[in-house]
Amino acid sequence: MGLELILNGVMLAAVAFWAFSGAGAPEGQLLTIIVMAVMAIEMAMGFALVVAVFRGKQADMTESLTGLKH
8 A cells, every 4th residue: 555655656746747747748747657657566466465365265354364474
């Protein structure tokens, strides 16, 4: 969750910087699209990890997964 907040701040700052710089170049929007793609990949990997753990251990709470500690 923390990484998504950081990336959202980066996106907002990039779009605002390039909008107010007056250059007319699409770098801010391109950076935003790339960051959104990275966020989507991160969320998909997290969901895949949760599904894999659930299928393997039949545990839906991470506190009950003591085998992952070692």
